[in-house]
Amino acid sequence: xxxxxxxxxxxxxxxxxxxxxxxxxxxxxxxxxxxxxxxxxxxxxxxxxxxxxxxxxxxxxxxxxxxxxxxxxxxxxxxxxxxxxxxxxxxxxxxxxxxxxxxxxxxxxxxxxxxxxxxxxxxxxxxxxxxxxxxxxxxxxxxxxxxxxxxxxxxxxxxxxxxxxxxxxxxxxxxxxxxxxxxxxxxxxxxxxxxxxxxxxxxxxxxxxxxxxxxxxxxxxxxxxxxxxxxxxxxxxxxxxxxxxxxxxxxxxxxxxxxxxxxxxxxxxxxxxxxxxxxxxxxxxxxxxxxxxxxxxxxxxxxxxxxxxxxxxxxxxxxxxxxxxxxxxxxxxxxxxxxxxxxxxxxxxxxxxxxxxxxxxxxxxxxxxxxxxxxxxxxxxxxxxxxxxxxxxxxxxxxxxxxxxxxxxxxxxxxxxxxxxxxxxxxxxxxxxxxxxxxxxxxxxxxxxxxxxxxxxxxxxxxxxxxxxxxxxxxxxxx
Numbered sequence: 365x366x367x368x369x370x371x372x373x374x375x376x377x378x379x380x381x382x383x384x385x386x387x388x389x390x391x392x393x394x395x396x397x398x399x400x401x402x403x404x405x406x407x408x409x410x411x412x413x414x415x416x417x418x419x420x421x422x423x424x425x426x427x428x429x430x431x432x433x434x435x436x437x438x439x440x441x442x443x444x445x446x447x448x449x450x451x452x453x454x455x456x457x458x459x460x461x462x463x464x465x466x467x468x469x470x471x472x473x474x475x476x477x478x479x480x481x482x483x484x485x486x487x488x489x490x491x492x493x494x495x496x497x498x499x500x501x502x503x504x505x506x507x508x509x510x511x512x513x514x515x516x517x518x519x520x521x522x523x524x525x526x527x528x529x530x531x532x533x534x535x536x537x538x539x540x541x542x543x544x545x546x547x548x549x550x551x552x553x554x555x556x557x558x559x560x561x562x563x564x565x566x567x568x569x570x571x572x573x574x575x576x577x578x579x580x581x582x583x584x585x586x587x588x589x590x591x592x593x594x595x596x597x598x599x600x601x602x603x604x605x606x607x608x609x610x611x612x613x614x615x616x617x618x619x620x621x622x623x624x625x626x627x628x629x630x631x632x633x634x635x636x637x638x639x640x641x642x643x644x645x646x647x648x649x650x651x652x653x654x655x656x657x658x659x660x661x662x663x664x665x666x667x668x669x670x671x672x673x674x675x676x677x678x679x680x681x682x683x684x685x686x687x688x689x690x691x692x693x694x695x696x697x698x699x700x701x702x703x704x705x706x707x708x709x710x711x712x713x714x715x716x717x718x719x720x721x722x723x724x725x726x727x728x729x730x731x732x733x734x735x736x737x738x739x740x741x742x743x744x745x746x747x748x749x750x751x752x753x754x755x756x757x758x759x760x761x762x763x764x765x766x767x768x769x770x771x772x773x774x775x776x777x778x779x780x781x782x783x784x785x786x787x788x789x790x791x792x793x794x795x796x797x798x799x800x801x802x803x804x805x806x807x808x809x810x811x812x813x814x815x816x817x818x819x820x821x822x823x824x825x826x827x828x829x830x831x832x833x834x835x836x837x838x839x840x841x842x843x
Contacts (some may be wrong), residue, residue, distance in 0.1 A: 370400055372412050376402070444501045448751040451494040469530075480530060488523040492516050511558050514550035518543055529590070537591060544587045548580050567771035571615045578606030593687050596751060659815045660744055666822040667740045672810075673829035680836045689839050692783070696839070699779050706772040707825050710765050711741070714754035719747050745814070755817040759802065766802070776828070783835070801827065825838060 368376075371393075380395050398419060405415035415735035416790030496516050500509070525540035527533075556576045560569055585600025612633075620630055670810035681697060684690050743749060759766040801824035815821070 366826070368403060368406075368412065372416075373399060376416070409598065437716045444498065446499065447475060447494045447498045450490055451498055454486045454490035454494065458483045458491055461486060477531060480527065484523045486526040488520050492520055492523075507561070508558060511554040512550070514546055514554050516553045518546040521546060540587060544583060547583055548840055551579055552576050552583075568615070568618055571611060571618065574606060575611040575615070578603045578611055582607065608637065659749070659819065662819060663743050663815075663822060666819070666826055669826050670822070670829060671740075673826060673833050676833045677829065677836055680833065680840060684836075684840045687840065689842070693839050694838050696779075696783075696832060696835060699776060701778045703772050704825055705829060706769055707821050709830075710758055710769055711821050713758050713765060714742065714817060715746065717757065718749065718751045718814050743818070749815050750813040752813060754814040755812045759812075759817045759820075769802070780831075780835070783839075 365469055373563035376398050377395050380398070394645050401419045401422075402412065405418050406412060408415075411492065461479050465476055465479035465483055468474075468479055493516075496512050521539045524644045525536055525538075526545050528536035528539055553576065556572050579604070581599045582603030585596050585598070585603055588594070588596035588599060616630065616633070677697060677700075681693060683692070684693060687693075716725040757763060760766060801820050
């Protein structure tokens with residue numbers, strides 16, 4: 365009769381322990397059962413290695429031992445059974461609700477927000493805690509406790525952040541930041557370390573390290589893109605290149621190089637990769653388009669308003685050319701024109717820097733569209749409209765251009781106060797509001813895009829033009 369050696373039994377015991385069979389005496393029972401099966405196969409003339417391989421093939425994957433433990437726990441442990449049922453029901457319900465919420469949101473049907481909130485609540489408040497409890501019941505592994513907790517925090521804050529972002533509630537940025545920090549600093553490293561504990565995957569450890577780096581860069585890039593922070597594209601593209609050009613082929617070769625058939629795990633890996641790639645790419649395209657297009661629409665409207673106010677002021681001057689107040693009106697118009705020229709000069713400097721290369725402003729490189737009333741910038745043709753450098757050089761507090769603009773605004777306000785007190789009293793808000801368009805609290809180190817700065821200047825310019833037009837009318841009526 366063929367009997368297993370001590371080394372054979374130790375190998376089987378080690379394999380069973382690696383599957384973290386922790387429930388009562390189940391591990392000992394499984395070891396005994398496998399040993400008996402192996403000895404039975406050895407009776408047929410097979411070596412231990414061949415017999416053990418046949419037994420493992422008959423049992424299925426290593427996951428089968430975990431399933432036996434889960435089935436046993438489900439049958440005898442009431443708390444585990446409740447957690448499992450809660451996990452299944454809340455997971456399915458939450459996923460279905462989020463699917464319908466997305467459909468209702470796209471179709472702009474009612475109750476989309478209710479479905480979204482309910483779906484996120486089911487996943488965050490029921491699915492995640494029950495999944496964490498079930499995993500702890502199955503493993504009782506202190507080594508994995510940190511992994512489970514970090515995963516819970518990362519996904520909990522992710523669900524909350526996405527919900528708050530879609531619903532435009534305050535705190536979305538904080539929740540998303542906590543989710544990314546939990547994933548990047550804790551969950552992904554903990555998962556990588558957990559994979560290192562498996563002695564059978566020593567040859568895969570370099571792949572896991574590079575893969576963890578790729579995932580960290582991709583997640584960080586997606587988060588930076590959502591928050592409109594710099595370096596988002598660099599992080600995202602770098603992460604994608606690492607994952608799909610380096611990690612995916614490398615892992616595939618190591619894992620399935622000796623297989624003659626296509627593994628189901630390979631199919632899952634491909635599908636999972638596509639599931640990661642498509643949202644990241646669509647997010648990048650969608651946010652880039654909506655983010656930039658929104659600015660262009662607002663800038664077009666500001667320029668149309670500028671043309672209208674300019675024509676209104678010119679018409680008022682023409683109508684009152686023979687009046688006694690014309691001299692005052694003309695002086696006001698000249699003061700306003702000088703102030704607008706100062707603002708236009710600040711815009712021109714930023715545009716020339718954005719159009720230039722290697723930090724050198726371009727000469728006559730700004731696209732300008734001529735109309736009957738003004739020369740307007742075609743912002744869509746600017747080479748780098750969302751550069752950070754122009755604002756920090758020309759509009760940040762303490763810069764020469766910003767100081768000159770603030771002085772011109774101060775002189776203009778001082779001039780307006782010299783006009784008839786009745787006119788000034790009717791425009792107190794307009795006079796004090798001029799300084800609010802360029803907040804003094806913006807520091808040099810805060811990164812603000814050039815388009816944001818241009819929008820500030822356009823709104824400021826139109827406010828001045830509106831103030832001039834209204835004041836001209838008041839002067840003409842006070843004659």
